Amino acid sequence: MQKILDAIQAGELAAVGSLPVPEHYRGITVHADEVGMFEGLPSREKDPRRSLHLDEVATPELGPGEALVAVMASAINYNTVWTSIFEPVSTFKFLERYGKLSPLAKRHDLPYHVVGSDLAGVVLRTGPGVHSWKPGDEVVAHCLSVELEGPDGHNDTMMDSEQRIWGFETNFGGLAELALVKSNQLMPKPAHLTWEEAASPGLVNSTAYRQLVSRNGAAMKQGDVVLIWGASGGLGSYATQFALNGGAIPVCVVSSKEKADIARKMGAELIIDRSAEGYRFWRDEHTQDPREWQRFGARIRELTGGEDPDIVFEHPGKETFGASVYVARRGGTIVTCASTSGFLHQYDNRYLWMNLKRIIGSHFANYRESWEANRLIDKGLIHPTVSKVYPLAETGQAALDVHHNSHQGKVGVLCLAPEEGLGVRDEAKRERHLTAINRFRGV
Ligand SMILES: NC(=O)c1ccc[n+]([C@@H]2O[C@H](COP(=O)([O-])OP(=O)(O)OC[C@H]3O[C@@H](n4cnc5c(N)ncnc54)[C@H](OP(=O)(O)O)[C@@H]3O)[C@@H](O)[C@H]2O)c1
Numbered sequence: 423m424q425k426i427l428d429a430i431q432a433g434e435l436a437a438v439g440s441l442p443v444p445e446h447y448r449g450i451t452v453h454a455d456e457v458g459m460f461e462g463l464p465s466r467e468k469d470p471r472r473s474l475h476l477d478e479v480a481t482p483e484l485g486p487g488e489a490l491v492a493v494m495a496s497a498i499n500y501n502t503v504w505t506s507i508f509e510p511v512s513t514f515k516f517l518e519r520y521g522k523l524s525p526l527a528k529r530h531d532l533p534y535h536v537v538g539s540d541l542a543g544v545v546l547r548t549g550p551g552v553h554s555w556k557p558g559d560e561v562v563a564h565c566l567s568v569e570l571e572g573p574d575g576h577n578d579t580m581m582d583s584e585q586r587i588w589g590f591e592t593n594f595g596g597l598a599e600l601a602l603v604k605s606n607q608l609m610p611k612p613a614h615l616t617w618e619e620a621a622s623p624g625l626v627n628s629t630a631y632r633q634l635v636s637r638n639g640a641a642m643k644q645g646d647v648v649l650i651w652g653a654s655g656g657l658g659s660y661a662t663q664f665a666l667n668g669g670a671i672p673v674c675v676v677s678s679k680e681k682a683d684i685a686r687k688m689g690a691e692l693i694i695d696r697s698a699e700g701y702r703f704w705r706d707e708h709t710q711d712p713r714e715w716q717r718f719g720a721r722i723r724e725l726t727g728g729e730d731p732d733i734v735f736e737h738p739g740k741e742t743f744g745a746s747v748y749v750a751r752r753g754g755t756i757v758t759c760a761s762t763s764g765f766l767h768q769y770d771n772r773y774l775w776m777n778l779k780r781i782i783g784s785h786f787a788n789y790r791e792s793w794e795a796n797r798l799i800d801k802g803l804i805h806p807t808v809s810k811v812y813p814l815a816e817t818g819q820a821a822l823d824v825h826h827n828s829h830q831g832k833v834g835v836l837c838l839a840p841e842e843g844l845g846v847r848d849e850a851k852r853e854r855h856l857t858a859i860n861r862f863r864g865v
Contacts, residue, residue: 423444423447423599423838425441426438426441426444426492426544426546426838427492427838427840429441430492430494430544430838431844435544435558435559435560436558437558438492438544438545438546438557438558439546439547439556439557439558441546443481443490443546443547443600444481444600445480445481446478446479446480446481447478447479447481447598447599447600448476448477448478448479448598448599448814449476449477449479449536449594449595449597449598449599449600450474450475450476450477450536450537450538450597450598450814450817451474451475451476451477451479451534451535451536451537452473452474452475452505452506452508452513452534452535452537453473453475453533453534454512454514454532454533454534454535455533456473457508457512457514458508459472459473459508460473460507460508465507465509466825466826468506468507468508468509468825469818469822470502470503470506470507470817470818470821470822470825471818471819471821471822472818473506473507473508473818474502474506474537474817474818474821476814476815476817477534479534479536479598481600482529482593482594482602483529484547484548484549484602485526485529485549486526486549486550486551487549487550487551487552487604487605487606488548488549488552488602488603488604488605489545489546489547489548489549489552489555489602489603489604489605489608490545490546490547490548490600490601490602491541491543491544491545491546491561491563491600491601491602491603491608492543492544492545492546492599492600492838493541493542493543493596493598493599493600493601493837493838494541494542494543494544494617494621494836494837494838494839494844494845495541495542495543495616495617495618495620495621495811495834495835495836495837495839495845496538496540496541496542496596496597496598496621496834496835496837497540497618497621497622497624497625497808497832497833497834497835498817498820498821498823498824498829498832498833498834498835499538499539499540499625499626499656499824500656500760500762500824501539501587501589501590501625502537502538502539502589502590502597502817502821502824503821503824503825504590505535505537505590506537506818506821506825507825510765513535513537513590513591514535516586516590516591516592517530517531517532517535517591517592517593518531520586520591520592523569523584529593530592530593530594531593532593535593535595536589536593536594536595536597536598536601537589537590537595537597538589538595538596538597538598538601538835539565539587539588539589539590539595539596539624539625540562540563540565540589540596540621540622540624540625541561541562541563541596541601541603541621541624541837542560542561542562542611542615542617542618542620542621542845543560543561543601543617543837543838544557544558544559544560544561545557545558545559545561545608546600548605549605552605554605554608555605555608559608559610560610560611560613560845560847561608561609561610561611562608562609562610562611562612562620562621562623562624562796563588563596563601563603563607563608563609563624564607564609564624564625564628564786564787564789564792564793564796565587565588565589565590565607565624565625565628565786566579566580566585566587566588566607566628566786566787566788566789566792567585567586567587567588567591567592567603567604567607568582568584568585568586568604568606569582569584570582570584571584572584578638578788579788579789580632580638580785580786580787580788587786588603588604588607589601596621596837597814597817597835597837598814598837599814599837599838606789607789609792609793609796610796610800611845612796612799612800613800613846613847613848613851614802614846614847614848614849614851614852614855615799615806615845615846615852615859616842616843616844616845616846617836617839617844617845618808618811618834618835618836618839618842619806619808619834619859620799620806620845621834621835622806622807622808622831622832622834623660623795623796623799623804623806623807623832624792624796625656625786626656626657626659626660626832627660627795627796627798627799627804628786628787628791628792628795628796629657629759629784629785629786629787630657630658630660630661630664630735630795631660631664631787631791631792631794631795631798632784632786632787632788632791633657633661633735633757633759633784634648634661634664634665634733634735634757635664635668636787636791638784638788638791639757639782639784640733640735640755640757640782642664642665642668642670642732642733643668643669643670644668644669644670645669645670645671646665646670646671646732646733647670647671647673647726647729647730647731647732647733647751648661648665648670648671648672648673648731648732648733648734648735649672649673649675649722649731649733649734649735649746649749649750650662650665650672650673650674650675650735651675651734651735651736651737651738651742651746652675652676652737652738653672653674653675653676653681653685653690653693654674654676654681654684654685654830654831654862655827655830655831656807656824656831656832657735657737657759657760658674658735658737659684659688659807659831659832659862660795660804660807661735662674662685662688662690663688663804663805664804666688666689666690667798667803667804670733671692671726672690672692673692673693673694673722673725673726673731674690674692674693674694675693675694675696676693676694676695676696677695677696677697677827678695678697679695679698680830680865681695681830682695683865684830684831684861684862684865687861688861692725692726693725694718694721694722694725699717699718699721701714701717701718701745702714703715703718703741703742703744703745704741710744710768712744712748712770714745715744715745715748715749716748718745718748718749719745719748719749722749729751730749730750730751730752730754731749731750731751731754732750732751732754732755733750733754733755733756733757734746734747734749734750734754734755734756734757735757736756736757736758736759736760737758737759737760737761737762738760738761738762738763739758739760739761739762739763739764739765739767740761740763740764740765740766740767740768741763741764742763743756743758743767743768743769744767744768744769744770746769747769747770747773747774747779747781748769748770748773750777750779751777751779752777752778752779753777753778753779754777754779754780755779755780755781755782756779756780756781756782757781757782757784758781758782758783758784759783759784759785802851802854802855802858805855805858805859805861806832806859807830807831807832807861807862808831808832808833808834808862808863809829809830809831809832809833809862809863809864809865810823810829810830810833810834810864811833811834811835811836811842812833812834812835812836813835813836814835814836814837817835820833820835830862830865831862832862
Protein backbone atom coordinates (compact mmCIF):
# COMPACT_ATOMS: atom_id res chain seq x y z
CA MET A 423 0.00 0.00 0.00
CA GLN A 424 2.88 2.33 0.83
CA LYS A 425 4.31 1.91 -2.70
CA ILE A 426 0.95 2.86 -4.20
CA LEU A 427 0.74 5.91 -1.96
CA ASP A 428 4.33 6.91 -2.77
CA ALA A 429 3.63 6.70 -6.52
CA ILE A 430 0.48 8.83 -6.15
CA GLN A 431 2.27 11.38 -3.98
CA ALA A 432 5.14 11.59 -6.46
CA GLY A 433 2.66 12.12 -9.32
CA GLU A 434 3.91 8.92 -11.00
CA LEU A 435 0.39 7.88 -11.87
CA ALA A 436 1.31 5.77 -14.89
CA ALA A 437 3.25 3.47 -12.54
CA VAL A 438 0.24 2.73 -10.35
CA GLY A 439 -1.14 0.06 -12.70
CA SER A 440 2.03 -2.03 -12.52
CA LEU A 441 2.27 -2.08 -8.74
CA PRO A 442 0.86 -5.19 -7.04
CA VAL A 443 -2.60 -4.87 -5.52
CA PRO A 444 -2.44 -5.55 -1.76
CA GLU A 445 -4.34 -8.64 -0.61
CA HIS A 446 -5.68 -6.76 2.40
CA TYR A 447 -6.59 -3.18 3.18
CA ARG A 448 -7.90 -1.15 6.12
CA GLY A 449 -11.52 -0.12 6.03
CA ILE A 450 -14.29 1.13 8.32
CA THR A 451 -16.74 -1.67 9.05
CA VAL A 452 -19.81 -2.62 11.01
CA HIS A 453 -20.07 -6.22 12.18
CA ALA A 454 -23.03 -8.53 11.59
CA ASP A 455 -22.73 -10.00 15.08
CA GLU A 456 -23.21 -6.54 16.63
CA VAL A 457 -26.48 -5.43 15.03
CA GLY A 458 -28.30 -5.80 18.36
CA MET A 459 -25.78 -3.80 20.38
CA PHE A 460 -27.95 -0.67 20.73
CA GLU A 461 -31.30 -2.38 21.36
CA GLY A 462 -33.50 -0.37 23.72
CA LEU A 463 -31.47 2.84 23.46
CA PRO A 464 -32.96 6.05 22.05
CA SER A 465 -31.46 6.90 18.62
CA ARG A 466 -29.40 9.79 19.93
CA GLU A 467 -27.63 7.57 22.44
CA LYS A 468 -26.57 5.03 19.81
CA ASP A 469 -22.89 5.88 19.45
CA PRO A 470 -21.18 5.23 16.08
CA ARG A 471 -17.81 5.18 17.88
CA ARG A 472 -18.84 1.83 19.36
CA SER A 473 -20.15 0.21 16.18
CA LEU A 474 -17.71 1.48 13.53
CA HIS A 475 -14.43 -0.45 13.49
CA LEU A 476 -11.18 0.02 11.60
CA ASP A 477 -10.47 -3.49 10.30
CA GLU A 478 -8.04 -5.19 7.98
CA VAL A 479 -10.21 -6.85 5.29
CA ALA A 480 -9.56 -8.94 2.19
CA THR A 481 -9.38 -7.13 -1.16
CA PRO A 482 -12.34 -8.27 -3.28
CA GLU A 483 -11.83 -9.92 -6.63
CA LEU A 484 -12.40 -7.49 -9.51
CA GLY A 485 -15.35 -8.28 -11.78
CA PRO A 486 -16.43 -7.16 -15.27
CA GLY A 487 -17.29 -3.47 -15.53
CA GLU A 488 -15.68 -2.68 -12.19
CA ALA A 489 -12.74 -0.65 -10.93
CA LEU A 490 -10.57 -0.92 -7.85
CA VAL A 491 -9.66 2.52 -6.53
CA ALA A 492 -6.93 3.62 -4.10
CA VAL A 493 -8.95 5.94 -1.88
CA MET A 494 -7.15 9.10 -0.79
CA ALA A 495 -10.12 10.64 1.02
CA SER A 496 -13.80 10.09 1.70
CA ALA A 497 -16.60 11.89 3.57
CA ILE A 498 -19.35 11.17 6.06
CA ASN A 499 -22.89 10.90 4.81
CA TYR A 500 -25.98 10.43 6.86
CA ASN A 501 -26.32 6.91 5.43
CA THR A 502 -23.19 5.91 7.38
CA VAL A 503 -24.92 7.23 10.51
CA TRP A 504 -27.94 5.02 9.70
CA THR A 505 -25.65 2.01 9.08
CA SER A 506 -23.73 2.58 12.31
CA ILE A 507 -26.83 2.78 14.51
CA PHE A 508 -28.54 -0.09 12.63
CA GLU A 509 -31.60 2.07 11.85
CA PRO A 510 -34.17 1.86 10.36
CA VAL A 511 -32.86 -1.61 9.46
CA SER A 512 -29.48 -3.28 9.54
CA THR A 513 -27.64 -2.87 6.22
CA PHE A 514 -26.67 -6.56 6.37
CA LYS A 515 -30.19 -7.22 5.06
CA PHE A 516 -29.28 -5.24 1.91
CA LEU A 517 -26.04 -7.19 1.46
CA GLU A 518 -27.80 -10.51 1.94
CA ARG A 519 -30.47 -9.64 -0.64
CA TYR A 520 -27.86 -8.36 -3.11
CA GLY A 521 -25.84 -11.53 -2.61
CA LYS A 522 -28.73 -13.61 -3.95
CA LEU A 523 -28.61 -11.83 -7.32
CA SER A 524 -25.53 -13.45 -8.87
CA PRO A 525 -22.22 -15.10 -8.00
CA LEU A 526 -20.56 -11.70 -8.53
CA ALA A 527 -22.98 -9.96 -6.17
CA LYS A 528 -22.41 -12.76 -3.62
CA ARG A 529 -18.99 -11.20 -2.89
CA HIS A 530 -20.84 -8.40 -1.05
CA ASP A 531 -22.63 -10.68 1.41
CA LEU A 532 -20.09 -10.83 4.23
CA PRO A 533 -20.23 -10.75 8.05
CA TYR A 534 -18.71 -7.26 7.87
CA HIS A 535 -19.79 -4.23 5.86
CA VAL A 536 -17.17 -1.75 4.62
CA VAL A 537 -19.16 1.49 4.54
CA GLY A 538 -18.91 4.87 2.84
CA SER A 539 -20.49 6.40 -0.27
CA ASP A 540 -17.95 9.02 -1.35
CA LEU A 541 -14.36 8.88 -2.52
CA ALA A 542 -11.58 10.73 -4.26
CA GLY A 543 -8.61 8.64 -5.34
CA VAL A 544 -6.73 6.93 -8.12
CA VAL A 545 -7.83 3.98 -10.26
CA LEU A 546 -5.63 0.96 -9.48
CA ARG A 547 -7.14 -1.70 -11.73
CA THR A 548 -10.10 -2.02 -14.07
CA GLY A 549 -12.05 -5.19 -14.81
CA PRO A 550 -12.91 -6.73 -18.20
CA GLY A 551 -15.02 -4.50 -20.42
CA VAL A 552 -13.82 -1.20 -18.95
CA HIS A 553 -12.40 1.07 -21.64
CA SER A 554 -13.14 4.62 -20.49
CA TRP A 555 -10.94 4.51 -17.41
CA LYS A 556 -7.45 3.22 -16.76
CA PRO A 557 -5.07 2.74 -13.84
CA GLY A 558 -3.60 6.07 -12.78
CA ASP A 559 -6.73 8.13 -13.48
CA GLU A 560 -7.56 10.58 -10.70
CA VAL A 561 -11.24 10.18 -9.95
CA VAL A 562 -14.19 10.80 -7.72
CA ALA A 563 -17.08 8.34 -7.53
CA HIS A 564 -20.80 8.87 -7.29
CA CYS A 565 -22.70 6.24 -5.35
CA LEU A 566 -25.26 4.86 -7.81
CA SER A 567 -24.78 1.13 -8.35
CA VAL A 568 -26.99 -0.39 -11.05
CA GLU A 569 -27.12 -3.69 -12.91
CA LEU A 570 -29.27 -2.50 -15.89
CA GLU A 571 -30.08 -6.03 -17.03
CA GLY A 572 -33.81 -5.27 -17.14
CA PRO A 573 -35.62 -2.58 -19.17
CA ASP A 574 -36.68 -0.35 -16.28
CA GLY A 575 -33.53 1.70 -15.87
CA HIS A 576 -32.88 2.50 -19.48
CA ASN A 577 -34.63 5.90 -19.49
CA ASP A 578 -33.33 6.91 -16.09
CA THR A 579 -30.88 4.62 -14.33
CA MET A 580 -32.38 5.48 -10.91
CA MET A 581 -35.37 3.42 -12.08
CA ASP A 582 -33.33 0.22 -12.45
CA SER A 583 -34.97 -2.56 -10.46
CA GLU A 584 -31.51 -3.41 -9.07
CA GLN A 585 -30.58 0.15 -8.08
CA ARG A 586 -28.43 0.40 -4.97
CA ILE A 587 -26.42 2.98 -3.06
CA TRP A 588 -22.78 1.92 -3.07
CA GLY A 589 -21.24 1.65 0.41
CA PHE A 590 -24.70 1.49 2.00
CA GLU A 591 -26.60 -1.20 0.11
CA THR A 592 -23.39 -2.71 -1.29
CA ASN A 593 -20.09 -3.60 0.36
CA PHE A 594 -16.53 -2.32 -0.26
CA GLY A 595 -17.41 1.36 0.28
CA GLY A 596 -15.27 4.48 0.29
CA LEU A 597 -14.33 4.85 3.97
CA ALA A 598 -11.29 2.65 3.38
CA GLU A 599 -7.89 2.52 1.71
CA LEU A 600 -9.33 0.66 -1.30
CA ALA A 601 -12.82 0.61 -2.77
CA LEU A 602 -14.65 -1.44 -5.37
CA VAL A 603 -16.95 0.50 -7.70
CA LYS A 604 -18.67 -0.01 -11.05
CA SER A 605 -16.74 1.92 -13.68
CA ASN A 606 -19.90 3.90 -14.48
CA GLN A 607 -19.62 5.47 -11.03
CA LEU A 608 -16.36 7.19 -11.93
CA MET A 609 -15.98 10.87 -12.76
CA PRO A 610 -12.90 13.06 -13.16
CA LYS A 611 -11.49 14.60 -9.98
CA PRO A 612 -11.62 18.41 -10.17
CA ALA A 613 -7.95 19.41 -10.48
CA HIS A 614 -8.18 22.51 -8.27
CA LEU A 615 -9.33 20.61 -5.18
CA THR A 616 -7.51 18.65 -2.49
CA TRP A 617 -8.39 14.99 -2.04
CA GLU A 618 -10.68 15.70 0.93
CA GLU A 619 -12.44 18.58 -0.84
CA ALA A 620 -12.96 16.54 -4.01
CA ALA A 621 -14.34 13.59 -2.02
CA SER A 622 -16.92 15.57 -0.10
CA PRO A 623 -19.58 16.76 -2.60
CA GLY A 624 -20.36 13.44 -4.41
CA LEU A 625 -23.44 12.03 -2.70
CA VAL A 626 -25.10 15.21 -1.44
CA ASN A 627 -24.21 17.35 -4.46
CA SER A 628 -25.68 14.81 -6.88
CA THR A 629 -28.76 14.27 -4.71
CA ALA A 630 -29.45 17.99 -4.36
CA TYR A 631 -28.91 18.47 -8.11
CA ARG A 632 -31.56 15.91 -9.06
CA GLN A 633 -33.92 16.99 -6.29
CA LEU A 634 -33.81 20.70 -7.09
CA VAL A 635 -32.44 21.31 -10.59
CA SER A 636 -33.13 18.23 -12.72
CA ARG A 637 -36.37 17.68 -14.65
CA ASN A 638 -36.63 14.49 -12.61
CA GLY A 639 -36.93 16.67 -9.50
CA ALA A 640 -38.33 20.16 -9.00
CA ALA A 641 -36.85 21.61 -12.24
CA MET A 642 -36.01 24.90 -10.53
CA LYS A 643 -36.02 27.98 -12.73
CA GLN A 644 -34.79 31.57 -12.46
CA GLY A 645 -36.65 33.61 -9.88
CA ASP A 646 -38.16 30.64 -8.03
CA VAL A 647 -38.45 31.10 -4.29
CA VAL A 648 -36.88 27.96 -2.79
CA LEU A 649 -37.34 27.11 0.88
CA ILE A 650 -34.31 25.07 1.97
CA TRP A 651 -34.36 23.15 5.25
CA GLY A 652 -30.97 22.58 6.87
CA ALA A 653 -29.33 25.08 4.53
CA SER A 654 -25.89 24.73 6.09
CA GLY A 655 -26.01 20.93 6.26
CA GLY A 656 -24.84 18.35 3.72
CA LEU A 657 -27.72 18.55 1.22
CA GLY A 658 -28.81 22.07 2.08
CA SER A 659 -25.40 23.64 1.49
CA TYR A 660 -25.51 22.41 -2.12
CA ALA A 661 -29.19 23.25 -2.59
CA THR A 662 -28.43 26.81 -1.46
CA GLN A 663 -25.57 27.08 -3.95
CA PHE A 664 -27.69 25.63 -6.79
CA ALA A 665 -30.48 28.10 -6.04
CA LEU A 666 -28.08 31.07 -6.08
CA ASN A 667 -26.17 29.82 -9.12
CA GLY A 668 -29.43 29.22 -11.01
CA GLY A 669 -30.92 32.67 -10.35
CA ALA A 670 -33.46 31.47 -7.79
CA ILE A 671 -34.15 33.03 -4.38
CA PRO A 672 -33.27 30.71 -1.49
CA VAL A 673 -34.98 31.07 1.86
CA CYS A 674 -32.54 29.26 4.14
CA VAL A 675 -33.70 27.59 7.35
CA VAL A 676 -30.96 26.93 9.92
CA SER A 677 -30.81 26.41 13.69
CA SER A 678 -28.12 28.76 14.98
CA LYS A 679 -26.45 32.10 14.42
CA GLU A 680 -23.25 30.34 13.23
CA LYS A 681 -25.23 28.42 10.62
CA ALA A 682 -27.00 31.62 9.55
CA ASP A 683 -23.57 33.21 9.04
CA ILE A 684 -22.53 30.31 6.79
CA ALA A 685 -25.67 30.71 4.68
CA ARG A 686 -24.87 34.41 4.39
CA LYS A 687 -21.29 33.60 3.33
CA MET A 688 -22.71 31.47 0.50
CA GLY A 689 -24.61 34.54 -0.68
CA ALA A 690 -28.07 33.88 0.77
CA GLU A 691 -29.92 36.91 2.10
CA LEU A 692 -33.20 35.44 3.35
CA ILE A 693 -32.52 33.34 6.42
CA ILE A 694 -34.71 31.91 9.16
CA ASP A 695 -33.14 30.72 12.41
CA ARG A 696 -35.67 28.07 13.46
CA SER A 697 -34.23 27.89 17.00
CA ALA A 698 -34.38 31.63 17.57
CA GLU A 699 -37.96 31.73 16.22
CA GLY A 700 -38.88 28.72 18.37
CA TYR A 701 -41.27 26.99 15.95
CA ARG A 702 -43.17 24.07 17.48
CA PHE A 703 -44.99 22.42 14.59
CA TRP A 704 -46.02 19.53 16.87
CA ARG A 705 -47.96 20.34 20.03
CA ASP A 706 -47.36 16.81 21.25
CA GLU A 707 -46.31 13.50 19.69
CA HIS A 708 -49.64 13.12 17.85
CA THR A 709 -50.92 16.64 17.19
CA GLN A 710 -49.60 19.31 14.89
CA ASP A 711 -50.22 23.01 15.41
CA PRO A 712 -51.42 24.73 12.21
CA ARG A 713 -50.96 28.13 13.87
CA GLU A 714 -47.23 27.42 13.91
CA TRP A 715 -47.36 26.59 10.18
CA GLN A 716 -49.04 29.98 9.69
CA ARG A 717 -46.45 31.77 11.81
CA PHE A 718 -43.69 30.13 9.76
CA GLY A 719 -45.43 31.04 6.47
CA ALA A 720 -45.84 34.63 7.62
CA ARG A 721 -42.11 34.86 8.36
CA ILE A 722 -41.31 33.57 4.86
CA ARG A 723 -43.62 36.22 3.34
CA GLU A 724 -42.04 38.89 5.47
CA LEU A 725 -38.64 37.98 4.00
CA THR A 726 -39.77 37.56 0.37
CA GLY A 727 -42.03 40.58 0.20
CA GLY A 728 -45.20 38.53 0.30
CA GLU A 729 -44.29 35.53 -1.85
CA ASP A 730 -44.66 31.85 -0.94
CA PRO A 731 -42.09 29.19 -1.95
CA ASP A 732 -42.33 27.77 -5.47
CA ILE A 733 -40.27 24.85 -4.19
CA VAL A 734 -39.75 23.39 -0.74
CA PHE A 735 -36.53 21.37 -0.48
CA GLU A 736 -37.56 18.74 2.10
CA HIS A 737 -35.58 16.15 4.05
CA PRO A 738 -36.21 16.58 7.82
CA GLY A 739 -39.48 14.66 7.31
CA LYS A 740 -42.03 14.12 10.04
CA GLU A 741 -41.19 17.21 12.08
CA THR A 742 -41.42 19.71 9.21
CA PHE A 743 -43.48 18.08 6.46
CA GLY A 744 -46.87 19.48 7.55
CA ALA A 745 -45.39 22.98 7.54
CA SER A 746 -43.67 22.37 4.19
CA VAL A 747 -46.91 21.38 2.48
CA TYR A 748 -48.70 24.36 4.05
CA VAL A 749 -46.19 27.05 3.06
CA ALA A 750 -45.62 25.98 -0.58
CA ARG A 751 -47.31 28.37 -2.98
CA ARG A 752 -50.41 27.50 -5.01
CA GLY A 753 -49.16 25.09 -7.68
CA GLY A 754 -45.85 24.77 -5.85
CA THR A 755 -43.69 21.70 -5.38
CA ILE A 756 -42.54 19.94 -2.23
CA VAL A 757 -39.62 17.73 -3.22
CA THR A 758 -38.44 15.22 -0.62
CA CYS A 759 -35.51 12.84 -0.43
CA ALA A 760 -35.50 11.85 3.23
CA SER A 761 -37.14 11.73 6.63
CA THR A 762 -34.42 12.37 9.19
CA SER A 763 -36.89 13.07 12.03
CA GLY A 764 -39.34 10.27 11.16
CA PHE A 765 -40.76 8.72 8.01
CA LEU A 766 -44.47 8.61 8.80
CA HIS A 767 -45.38 12.10 7.60
CA GLN A 768 -48.63 13.85 8.42
CA TYR A 769 -49.97 16.86 6.52
CA ASP A 770 -53.32 18.49 5.84
CA ASN A 771 -54.25 17.26 2.37
CA ARG A 772 -56.73 20.11 1.82
CA TYR A 773 -53.82 22.48 1.36
CA LEU A 774 -52.31 20.12 -1.20
CA TRP A 775 -55.26 19.40 -3.46
CA MET A 776 -57.17 22.69 -3.17
CA ASN A 777 -54.01 24.58 -4.03
CA LEU A 778 -52.83 22.14 -6.68
CA LYS A 779 -49.48 21.49 -5.02
CA ARG A 780 -47.31 18.50 -5.86
CA ILE A 781 -45.15 16.24 -3.71
CA ILE A 782 -42.23 14.69 -5.59
CA GLY A 783 -40.10 11.87 -4.21
CA SER A 784 -36.45 12.07 -5.19
CA HIS A 785 -33.57 9.72 -4.50
CA PHE A 786 -29.89 10.11 -5.29
CA ALA A 787 -29.21 10.81 -9.02
CA ASN A 788 -28.44 9.03 -12.25
CA TYR A 789 -24.94 9.02 -13.79
CA ARG A 790 -25.76 11.95 -16.08
CA GLU A 791 -27.10 14.07 -13.22
CA SER A 792 -24.11 13.19 -11.02
CA TRP A 793 -21.79 14.07 -13.89
CA GLU A 794 -23.47 17.45 -14.37
CA ALA A 795 -23.28 18.15 -10.64
CA ASN A 796 -19.57 17.23 -10.58
CA ARG A 797 -18.97 19.37 -13.69
CA LEU A 798 -20.32 22.41 -11.81
CA ILE A 799 -17.76 21.74 -9.06
CA ASP A 800 -15.05 21.36 -11.70
CA LYS A 801 -16.07 24.67 -13.32
CA GLY A 802 -15.82 26.45 -9.96
CA LEU A 803 -19.52 27.36 -10.05
CA ILE A 804 -20.37 25.21 -7.01
CA HIS A 805 -17.88 24.62 -4.19
CA PRO A 806 -17.13 21.95 -1.60
CA THR A 807 -18.44 22.62 1.90
CA VAL A 808 -15.86 20.81 4.05
CA SER A 809 -15.81 22.12 7.60
CA LYS A 810 -13.66 19.54 9.37
CA VAL A 811 -11.53 16.52 8.44
CA TYR A 812 -10.77 13.42 10.51
CA PRO A 813 -8.24 10.60 10.04
CA LEU A 814 -9.72 7.22 9.05
CA ALA A 815 -9.20 5.85 12.57
CA GLU A 816 -11.55 8.54 13.95
CA THR A 817 -14.43 7.91 11.56
CA GLY A 818 -16.65 6.98 14.53
CA GLN A 819 -16.27 10.48 15.97
CA ALA A 820 -16.86 12.01 12.53
CA ALA A 821 -20.12 10.04 12.22
CA LEU A 822 -21.12 11.05 15.76
CA ASP A 823 -20.72 14.75 14.81
CA VAL A 824 -23.17 14.26 11.94
CA HIS A 825 -25.51 12.10 14.04
CA HIS A 826 -25.70 14.85 16.69
CA ASN A 827 -25.99 17.67 14.12
CA SER A 828 -22.95 19.37 15.63
CA HIS A 829 -21.20 19.66 12.25
CA GLN A 830 -21.48 22.15 9.39
CA GLY A 831 -21.57 21.27 5.68
CA LYS A 832 -19.50 18.15 5.10
CA VAL A 833 -17.16 16.24 7.38
CA GLY A 834 -14.20 14.78 5.47
CA VAL A 835 -12.13 11.68 6.24
CA LEU A 836 -8.53 11.06 5.17
CA CYS A 837 -8.02 7.49 3.94
CA LEU A 838 -4.62 7.00 2.26
CA ALA A 839 -3.85 10.73 2.19
CA PRO A 840 -1.42 11.29 5.10
CA GLU A 841 -2.53 14.90 5.63
CA GLU A 842 -4.93 17.55 4.39
CA GLY A 843 -4.17 19.85 1.49
CA LEU A 844 -2.72 17.28 -0.96
CA GLY A 845 -3.77 16.39 -4.49
CA VAL A 846 -4.16 19.87 -6.03
CA ARG A 847 -3.08 19.82 -9.69
CA ASP A 848 -4.27 23.28 -10.78
CA GLU A 849 -3.07 25.90 -8.30
CA ALA A 850 -4.06 28.90 -10.43
CA LYS A 851 -7.69 27.79 -10.64
CA ARG A 852 -7.69 27.01 -6.93
CA GLU A 853 -6.41 30.47 -6.13
CA ARG A 854 -9.36 32.02 -7.99
CA HIS A 855 -11.88 30.10 -5.85
CA LEU A 856 -10.03 29.80 -2.55
CA THR A 857 -12.33 31.99 -0.47
CA ALA A 858 -15.41 30.11 -1.63
CA ILE A 859 -13.73 26.70 -1.14
CA ASN A 860 -12.89 27.61 2.48
CA ARG A 861 -16.27 29.11 3.43
CA PHE A 862 -17.15 26.28 5.82
CA ARG A 863 -13.67 25.74 7.27
CA GLY A 864 -13.28 25.94 11.02
CA VAL A 865 -16.80 27.26 11.67
N1 LIG B 1 -32.37 9.97 -0.78
C1 LIG B 1 -31.14 10.35 -0.94
O1 LIG B 1 -30.56 10.09 -1.99
C2 LIG B 1 -30.41 11.10 0.12
C3 LIG B 1 -29.16 11.65 -0.14
C4 LIG B 1 -28.51 12.37 0.85
C5 LIG B 1 -29.07 12.47 2.11
N2 LIG B 1 -30.26 11.88 2.35
C6 LIG B 1 -30.87 12.00 3.69
O2 LIG B 1 -31.17 13.38 3.87
C7 LIG B 1 -31.08 13.72 5.24
C8 LIG B 1 -30.16 14.92 5.40
O3 LIG B 1 -28.87 14.58 4.93
P1 LIG B 1 -27.68 15.64 5.04
O4 LIG B 1 -26.46 15.00 4.49
O5 LIG B 1 -28.10 16.95 4.53
O6 LIG B 1 -27.56 15.70 6.64
P2 LIG B 1 -26.97 16.84 7.56
O7 LIG B 1 -25.63 17.28 7.06
O8 LIG B 1 -27.11 16.33 8.94
O9 LIG B 1 -27.93 18.09 7.35
C9 LIG B 1 -29.30 18.05 7.65
C10 LIG B 1 -29.76 19.37 8.19
O10 LIG B 1 -31.17 19.28 8.40
C11 LIG B 1 -31.53 20.09 9.48
N3 LIG B 1 -32.42 19.32 10.35
C12 LIG B 1 -32.16 18.17 11.00
N4 LIG B 1 -33.22 17.79 11.72
C13 LIG B 1 -34.18 18.74 11.52
C14 LIG B 1 -35.48 18.93 12.02
N5 LIG B 1 -36.03 18.04 12.86
N6 LIG B 1 -36.17 20.02 11.62
C15 LIG B 1 -35.62 20.92 10.78
N7 LIG B 1 -34.37 20.79 10.28
C16 LIG B 1 -33.66 19.71 10.66
C17 LIG B 1 -30.28 20.49 10.24
O11 LIG B 1 -30.05 21.86 10.03
P3 LIG B 1 -30.41 22.96 11.14
O12 LIG B 1 -30.26 22.30 12.46
O13 LIG B 1 -29.42 24.05 10.89
O14 LIG B 1 -31.80 23.43 10.85
C18 LIG B 1 -29.16 19.70 9.55
O15 LIG B 1 -28.00 20.48 9.38
C19 LIG B 1 -30.60 12.46 5.95
O16 LIG B 1 -31.72 11.78 6.49
C20 LIG B 1 -29.98 11.63 4.83
O17 LIG B 1 -30.00 10.24 5.10
C21 LIG B 1 -30.96 11.22 1.39
